Amino acid sequence: MEEQQDREPEIQESEVEPAKEPARAEEPEPARGAEELENAEMMERLQEEIRNLSVGDHLVFMMQSLSSLAVARMGLAPDTAAGRDMEQARLAIDAFKALLELLEKAKPVGEVAVHRGMLSQLQLEYVGALGARDKGGHEAAGGDEAAQGEEAAEGGEAAGGGEAVGGDEASGGDESA
16 A cells, blocks of 8 residues: 555646646737737727728828838938838839829818828939939949939939929820839
C-alpha cells in the first residue's frame, strides 16, 4: 500500500501540471476573441455608414485620400521625403482632377470651389517640387520633366504629360505620362 500512496501523489502532481498549462494557453484567447468581436462590430458600423453615404460624399472622401497621397508622394514633409515619387504624385493629381469634374455634377458650387482650390494648390506644389528636385542636383535626370511642369503651370499643356499640372480644361484629351 505504501507503493500506491507513493504513486498517488505522483499521479496527482502530473495531473495538476497539465491542467495548469491549458488554462494559461486559454487566457489570451478570450481577450483575442473579444477584440475580434469588437473589430467586427466596428467594421459592420463603418460598412453601414458607407452604405448610407451618397456617391457625391464618396467622391469627396476619395478626393481627400488622393490629395493626401499626392502630397506624400511629392515628399513635401520630412517624413515623406524618402518615399518621393513624382509619377505617383502626378497620377494622384490627375485622378483628383477627374473626380472633381464628376463632383461638379453632384455638389453645390461652393463646395466644389474648395476642391478646385485644392487642385490648384496640388498643381503648384507639384511644379514647385519638380523645381526643387532640379535645384537639388537631379538636373540631368529631371530637367525635361521640370520644364514640362513649368510650361503646364503657365497654362500650356506639357509635351509628354497629363493635365494634372496643366489646368487646361479646354483640351479635354486623355494623355498618358
